[in-house]
Amino acid sequence: MAILEMNHIRKAFGDLEVIRDISLKVDKGEVLSIIGPSGSGKSTMLRCATMLETIDSGEIRYLGERVAWAEPGGEKVYPKGDKLRQVCSCFGLVFQNFNLFPHYSVLKNITDPMVHNQKRPKSEAVQEAMDLLARMGLEDKAGSYPCQLSGGQSQRVAIARALALNPKILFFDEPTSALDPELTGEVLKVIRSLADLHIAMVIVTHEMNFAKGISDHVIFMDRGVVEVEGTPEEVFEADHERMQSFLGRLEH
Amino acid sequence: MSFQVIMTQLLSGLGRSIEIFLLTLLFSLPLGLLVAFGRMSRNRVVRGLVWVYISIMRGTPLMLQLLAVYFGPFYIAGMKLGSMWRFTAIIIAFSVNYAAYFAEIYRSGIESMPPGQYEAARILGYSKTSTFFRIIFPQVVKRILPSVTNEVITLVKDTSLAFSLAYAEMFTIAKQIAAKETSFMPFLAAALFYYIFNAIVAFGMERIEKAMDYYT
Ligand SMILES: Nc1ncnc2c1ncn2[C@@H]1O[C@H](COP(=O)(O)OP(=O)(O)O)[C@@H](O)[C@H]1O
Numbered sequence A: 001m002a003i004l005e006m007n008h009i010r011k012a013f014g015d016l017e018v019i020r021d022i023s024l025k026v027d028k029g030e031v032l033s034i035i036g037p038s039g040s041g042k043s044t045m046l047r048c049a050t051m052l053e054t055i056d057s058g059e060i061r062y063l064g065e066r067v068a069w070a071e072p073g074g075e076k077v078y079p080k081g082d083k084l085r086q087v088c089s090c091f092g093l094v095f096q097n098f099n100l101f102p103h104y105s106v107l108k109n110i111t112d113p114m115v116h117n118q119k120r121p122k123s124e125a126v127q128e129a130m131d132l133l134a135r136m137g138l139e140d141k142a143g144s145y146p147c148q149l150s151g152g153q154s155q156r157v158a159i160a161r162a163l164a165l166n167p168k169i170l171f172f173d174e175p176t177s178a179l180d181p182e183l184t185g186e187v188l189k190v191i192r193s194l195a196d197l198h199i200a201m202v203i204v205t206h207e208m209n210f211a212k213g214i215s216d217h218v219i220f221m222d223r224g225v226v227e228v229e230g231t232p233e234e235v236f237e238a239d240h241e242r243m244q245s246f247l248g249r250l251e252h
Numbered sequence B: 001m002s003f004q005v006i007m008t009q010l011l012s013g014l015g016r017s018i019e020i021f022l023l024t025l026l027f028s029l030p031l032g033l034l035v036a037f038g039r040m041s042r043n044r045v046v047r048g049l050v051w052v053y054i055s056i057m058r059g060t061p062l063m064l065q066l067l068a069v070y071f072g073p074f075y076i077a078g079m080k081l082g083s084m085w086r087f088t089a090i091i092i093a094f095s096v097n098y099a100a101y102f103a104e105i106y107r108s109g110i111e112s113m114p115p116g117q118y119e120a121a122r123i124l125g126y127s128k129t130s131t132f133f134r135i136i137f138p139q140v141v142k143r144i145l146p147s148v149t150n151e152v153i154t155l156v157k158d159t160s161l162a163f164s165l166a167y168a169e170m171f172t173i174a175k176q177i178a179a180k181e182t183s184f185m186p187f188l189a190a191a192l193f194y195y196i197f198n199a200i201v202a203f204g205m206e207r208i209e210k211a212m213d214y215y216t
């Protein structure tokens, strides 16, 4: 059973069609990378998957269950309240600009959702958060505030915060694009280590070598359409003009 | 009248000024938040009505509003309200007026919050209410504190407007003594008290701002 299935998704902002009939599927433990030029709709696709945007047509399934869809008449059916939170609990999202809570310490950023939303005992939450921070190489930052962290450290905290809620699937929207080049390595290393946990991941990235190495499946998107997809070998070798020129641009 | 008697009377007036000050803050700060929600409501009627209320509160003199609240029930409904009404009317007028100013401050603070904070909270499973009170509001408080301090300091001075209802707060008393003694001294003393009152308030607000300096 697929963890996530998105079928025939369309999304427009006003007259601008950003996603035009895209379908994708992510199985348990699978890593999917989405690549493509900026403005091609990659973030919008992730925002639709995480229900930060509503789709205009198509359906979204988590663990086989249809959780959001648009009726043929155009009516959008979305979960609300407790149901929405139950659906949200199966995924996590790591943002390009982290979106840590600046008024909470690093530790509380991680434990507060566990304790307040998942109703887990505080001591257990703190223990698990400390373990996660150790895995991120940040055990000495538990008491720091986000404003005291580097970009790479912030992003690792954001990843720990998402992992702490035991999602079935994690979405990353250009997790290293806001970082200085010398800091991308530490974040990519952490993401690579998650693949060993067999947690499904969907990663939007411009780091092609990283995508090649980590992905089971790659999608090249352009102008709201999936132009090329397949295994990393198939996609990066594909004889597709726009993709090859996109890859060429990235190298310079 | 001896210096000491004058001071004692002024100080009892100061006590009443402080009472107005504290009660107004107690009511107008939460009320202002409610008004801010109304101002940002998705319902156009609510939004419109709240806009009218805010613009009247900010567009007319507080002294007139005091008179309107105090005499309104009598002139409109013929109601005769007891001796406590004077004080109650003062607190109502001040609270309702300051709530309008605070509402605009809250609103600008809430609207300045980056959408990413709401989005992260939502994905992490916070309900709408928790998102607001745990994630958004504490950050809003820090952002708006300087504007709130301005209003709070204005309020200290505005308490003297209660003299228009002949309520025996500090300014009213200073005026009475000054008239009786044909002396300017009571005004100077009152000015000094207001100044000290404000200095303490400003100091307190600064401490609160400092306490929130642990993050940016
Ligand atoms: N909320 C929005 N309102 C209007 N247009 C949007 C909105 N979000 C994204 N867009 C537009 O949709 C297109 C795709 O954006 P995006 O999904 O962010 O692309 P990518 O992540 O691939 O760079 C862009 O042209 C962008 O300007």
Ligand SMILES: [Mg+2]
Binding pocket: A042, A043, A044, A173, A174
């Ligand atoms: Mg993007």
